[in-house]
Amino acid sequence: MLIEMPSEFLQRSEGQFEFDRIGAFFANKRVLITGAAGSVGSALSMRLAALGCAHLALLDQFDHGLLEVVEAVRRAHPSLPTSEILCDVRDPGRLETSIRRAEPDIVIHAAALKHVHMGERHPVECVLTNLVGVRNTAIAAANAGATQFVLISSDKAAAPTCVMGATKRLAELYLGGFARERTRAMVVKAVRFGNVLGSQGSVLPRFRAQIDAGGPLEVTHPKMERFFMSSDEAVGLILSVAALEAEAGTYFMELGEAVSIVDLGRRMIAKSGKAIDMAFTGLRSGEKLSEQLIDEYESIEASGIANVYRVRSKSADAYLTAGDVAHLETLARTMDNAVLRQRVFAQLDQRLHRDVRPAG
Template sequence: MLWTPLNRFLDRIRPRRQAVVLLADAVLILLAWHTTYLFRMGVERWLHERPNYDGAVLLGVIAVYSAVSWALNVPRATWRYTSFHEITRLSWVCLGAGLASAVVVLMAHLVEVPRAVLALHPVFSLIMMSLARMTVRMLSESSRARRAGRQPTGQRALVLGAGAAAKLLIAGIQHRGWTVVGLLDDDARKQGSSIAGVNVRGGLDMLTDASMLDDVTHLILAMPSASNAQRKRALDLAAATGLPVVTVPSADELREGRSRIDRVRDIEPDDVLGREPVKLDESAVSDLISGQTVMITGAGGSIGSELCRQIARFGPSRLVLFELSEFALYQVEQDLGERFPHLPLVRLVGDVKDLGALRRAMQLHQPDLVFHAAAYKHVPLMEDDNAWIALRNNTLGTYLVAQAAAEQGVKRFVLISTDKAVNPTNVMGATKRAAEMVVSHWAGKGTNTRFMAVRFGNVLGSSGSVIPKFKEQIAKGGPVTVTHPEITRYFMTIPEAAQLVLQAAALAETGQVFVMDMGKSVKIADLARELIRLSGHTEAEIPIVFSGLRPGEKLFEELLADADTTLPTPHPRLRLAQLRGELPPDWIERLMALAVDESASAPPTLRARLHELVPEYAPR
């Protein structure tokens, strides 16, 4: 290419760049002088009908231009980075030097030099010097773009979508090392047009044409406002190409200011699942929270921290953050302080098993609402050596928080429960089912506090979720481990879960257990395959290995026990569970005895005693 030897030459002359620039400009001024004569006198006369002192005048003109150029620091500028500012300086050079040269020639009565040449020469000089600089810059940038496209790190993207998001994306992304080679959109009106100089080549179906993908390294999904069905179709077509797929932020992320349109990110599982967004009855939730003091236990956890963010949107008078982990409390405090700088925060390091700390916190801060999200939830970790600790934290902790809430006259107490509490086969699920039974116990005590629970399934992105593990394994080159080829789970996003908890809290009467509509269950193996494909790999490159079910793990989760029924609620994504049966009179006493009996900490003993308290618990 032309640029390669030119670039080598420019590198060699860099130590003497200013002298070389002056010489190059002198040549361009000389060419402009002759071009001006040609323009003024025509081809037949331009060379022969000149005064005999024309050469001396030309040397004088070049000297004047060089002096003015030096005075304005023009030789210091690098041609490959020529800007509008540099062209402006050249204009002043040509104007000043051209005017000075004309004045000197006229004062010297050199009448044989045509006046038109003196007038036009500065214009021709400016054009030639500007063109020379712009040509060098154009060759430099063209070469740089070709090199980036050939390098392994060069990112050449085909954008799916040609709307406003794509226009903003192109404007920002090309400064981040990306080259956008084309756009695809199903809207026939956009096909054949161009956005920011990039052509809309056709519809999304053209992804099946191998020639369309020549020299493309990535696909970018730029459809933040499209329906879930449209996004799912685009992702399916993109995944079939075998290229890595990234996306612009979702409409919610952009609206809430969590990202910018040119900050592309990897495809997340909620993009793949294609769930319709939750629509809250914001008026009812606002009436519940606005102006109230709200306390969240486990405020630094995945669900607890998102509850804090969602609650903060509705204008509580104060948030009381109760968290055992100092670091988690610090993180959520920093996040809330940045997002909601005017919201008063009370930051308490405390243990839900410490009744004294709970009483002090509620007496001092007088919460109107308590959301109890503190829990141990990792099934394998809680199954053996930590089983008794799980019972104390998940069940005894719920009892003590509920007790303190009832004593203080809190208006509503909401337990965050789980689908693993239904016909539990593991200790964690059994302790959460026992926690629901604790809520039922307190609901029957006739206090002024409304007690309720909300069940949901696996939350995408929460700590311990399978999805971050899959992404980490893919990044390492595999294999991806799945426990069983037929295992299924319900999934929802963290914001979705938190929003439905608030909606349930606004609807609930005391003693009720709400069940979230989790949509369709998803095969974990299918989800793993989809994530592998969207990362630009195949199962041959990143295999899936089935490791076998872990202790206490089910093939599928249930949201309702066999003997339960549900009733509809005003919100389409929430159902009301009608749980049968009353607690035995001594149930609470037996629970409290087990929670303080260290001799029961041996896993077999604990499981047997827990089965007596939760008859539907069937250890595996």
């Protein structure tokens, strides 16, 4: 679940979305959310329940977290028709059956492995969840008659140097291939996020825990900086993009200047009133000093939503086929982590026509 963090840490004005208009769009829609027990999934579930969609299906493989979010939704909105689905997106047969029974109009896919360093140590799991899981869910959604599929992606998908980011970018490219290969009328979209304030595993809750423990406050590098967004911005971005009914593609929100992690840490220390030391631990595999929302292989255009932009690939070959995903799935199930990591970036290099791939 999301830990509430003050939006002052954004160091900019918080973006606003037209939730009345969004609510009118979702009023008669059946919505299914994967990864519903996660930070974004649970915030999204509560917002959609408040807006009053026709039916809300919540899917996750984490039983305790799923129970928590389902019970929270039902307590707050007892008249809303809801269903819970305990299921792993890596299980295509079970997923197909479950989504077909839910009969969703819109599927929002938040299920993912999001931790950069865990992804570096476990590329196999990253591929099976962040790419194969997307394929499984998109196919199941289309076969169930959904009209729209929205993938929650990451700023780490732009110029990716970590396996997590690379699998997110490959998943975006797969949606482009999906639209070419499938004849069913399901619109596919992706939304790139910055770091969501208070989300599980993110820097602010970690800093808060370190301050509560008396320090030190651990920062990777003095020049480390990241983009941040509030929970309301994350949810508003997803739902606003979904409400653009016929506009397939990848989207991101203007997030202002990247925030210095050192400055953020110093502000949290000052706010605590404690004498806390700061320690620099050094960059780890897959980490960058700065993230970006698009890269040199992309261009942007207006989306029709204020401060939200649509991303276009510059290359006509920048898409992944079902065969590409099946090949990477086979590698994930048969190769070791080091080999798979190389193959993931090689596939990305080929599709984006990149000349250099990140070293492992």
